[in-house]
Amino acid sequence: MDHIISVIVENKFGVLSRVAGLFSGRGFNIESLSVAPTLDPSMSMMTIVTTGDDRIIEQIVKQLNKLIDVIKVVDLNESEFVERETALIKVHTKPEDRAEALRIADIFRASVIDSTPTTYTIEITGDVNKIEAIINLLQPLGIKELARTGRVAIAREPLRPAAMQPKRVAKE
Amino acid sequence: MKLTGAEIFLECLKREGVKTLFALPGGVVLKIFDILHQQKDVNVVLTRHEQGAGHMAEGYAKATGKAGVCLVTSGPGMTNVITALADAYMDSVPLVCFSGQVPTSLIGNDAFQEADNIGLSRPCTKYNFLVKDVNDLAVTIKEAFYVATTGRPGPVLVDIPKDVSMNKADFKYPGSVSIRGYNPTYDGNKWQIKQAAEAIMKARKPILYVGGGVIFSGASEELLELAELTHIPVDMTLMALGAFPGEHPLSMGMLGMHGTYWANMAMHHSDLVIAVGARFDDRVTGKVSEFCPHAKVIHIDIDPTSIRKNVNVDIPIVGDCKSVLRELTQILRATVNGDQKDLRKPWLEQIREWQRSHPLAYEQDPNGAIKPQHLIKRVFELTKDRDPIVATDVGQHQMWSAQYFKLAKPNRWLTSGGLGTMGFGFPAAMGAQAAFPDKLVLCIAGDGSFQMNTQELATAVVSKLPVKVFIVNNRFHGMVRQWQDLFYEGRYASSYLDATPDFIKLAEAYGAVGLRASKVSEVDDVIREAIAVDKPVLVDVPVYQYENCYPMIPAGGCNHEMILTDPPELKKKQPAGSKVAGEDKDTVLTA
């Protein structure tokens, strides 16, 4: 199962290579990784999507915590969270497919952010299933380029007392 | 008053109480060497290779418990010290290594002798720093020592560009530092410690499995107290030798691949493993799925990543051995009643039985070739009243040393465990000697390993580090030959060491003393003679070449399935025990 780990790190030179080096050096998988500053400019947040059994995930979390430039590690799968990813999809369209491309974008509430006589660039935000679904539908029309941000996620604010929440909630 | 970076560097070392710096100069660190040249507070030991400097700093650190410090130049100086950094990282040795770097304006330009020191050292240091501004130098050095010596110790690199050592800044040394992402846990969780105490009270066949963490933590007294209170036998890892008195009745000696029969059997049959500052290395667990099949596991370790990395743990306790053991003993003292000794009797009796049936053994024909075990055992016996520090290289001689040196105290044992770095022993011994000029410091070396850092003989002579090196000379990469005997049908691919130098002449060429024992009857005398000399001594002892080290658990095997002697088909092939090293070259080449 995919695990989403959010990591608050020092915003300084070399930190990304320490994190990446940890994953490659120990043979852990990275499915995706996104990095951006936090409200406090001295820190950045990395969202890492990884896979592995419980023991591997436990090691990943511990090893990340051990890095001196890592300030906080949260395994989001420990509680409920919401996740989103954005993709920019440039579709190459033959004249007879242009309407179909727009229809697909519409169904997914995606927006067209650039257009030429032979292409549309579609922006879509959603969970991974949604992104993959639209890609699957657009593929037969001809995807020319694809840029994905990787997943970002954030814990849901608990409404109910913590004790009543299911321990692990699948993401979908 | 403003100081140059080089002067700040020196002031920082003084504030950290650094007495000895192992170093080798080069262009970008000349300013620093120039300052060092004009002072007397820090003794600079000029080594002949940066790897030597790194291992000397490690030996210094292991013997003193303080950070060892070395200084190397950019580019090749840095790449040469990498082996020592990797070694220190694997064995959690506190080290602060300073490297020179090209001027900040040239970084990234493929400047002369430029290397990406930060990138090179990242996977083999606990942390590393590039100092880009002389104003940050003092606080960075403070942080480097802090990180190297706290929590799970380890090597830290500080990379200093040339201009940073020349530029000036106000000097102010911080009294303390705090790093928000780095807060080691020292006190164990009280509830978990109580759980551990309860498990200990219930156990019938408990075993203490202690590791290097006990030594780093200075927890030997606490360990002794716990073991004696509860009558629990103590297995030590290679890194823990000396953490518990080797000749104590509860000492089981070393466990693992070449551990004693009883240490491994006790582990396999125990119902409670109490791991203290040990990391369940594969040389200890053997086949993980069959490791300690009947036991609950308590694991005390300061590094959470060590816990449940290799084996499942029932009661994890993150914390410093010293404080956790103290607390654990306190609880137990209140609950234990007098009958612990009786309670433990059947278990200890079982262990005695294993000791009686399978002692460490070798045959020494008084007129035959010297057996390596005999040499090592005699070095131990003839020096133990002087409480020596012992370094080893890597190979068979290292394992025999681990079996026969029953050290009484911690910080006396310098060996490379995790990385298994040949060439470690001699410089490590010199580092310890630099820290304790009046102590007897021994090195049990392999003929192969010694040749990896021979050049440091010059350092030993010039810097007056009178270490006593015993070369267990089997003219082989003996450990490799042993594996070839057991797993490659005796095909000795690249394990025979031809053209080994005459070590007596070699020692003399450097101005050291060379000695040799060629017969069993000369062994004791040569040992006595060597330790009486106040100079570096190289003792060459040609030994029986085909001796194999047992017990042995084959890699990935189960701990109770040890090979105890040469298999019969091997015995037939090997020349008899009377052959002396060097005489049977033909046999070797056709084997």
Ligand SMILES: Cc1cc2nc3c(=O)[nH]c(=O)nc-3n(C[C@H](O)[C@H](O)[C@H](O)COP(=O)(O)OP(=O)(O)OC[C@H]3O[C@@H](n4cnc5c(N)ncnc54)[C@H](O)[C@@H]3O)c2cc1C
């Ligand atoms: C040829 C060869 C053969 C070998 N054969 C054997 C063998 O037969 N048996 C054997 O045991 N080893 C053997 N080794 C060594 C082996 O590879 C490992 O290096 C060794 O087993 C690790 O020892 P350790 O578990 O004590 O860990 P160390 O590497 O000493 O690690 C120390 C542990 O303690 C923790 N720690 C550090 N400070 C503290 C503190 N203050 N409080 C609490 N915890 C702390 C650390 O986090 C770490 O988990 C061999 C090596 C070689 C080269």
Ligand SMILES: Cc1ncc(C[n+]2csc(CCOP(=O)(O)OP(=O)(O)O)c2C)c(N)n1
């Ligand atoms: C730097 C390095 N290279 C290679 C090895 C692999 N290796 C392990 S033991 C050994 C042989 C050691 O020979 P020697 O020092 O003579 O010791 P002996 O086993 O003969 O006692 C070798 C080559 C190593 N541990 N370190």
Ligand SMILES: [Mg+2]
């Ligand atoms: Mg040898």
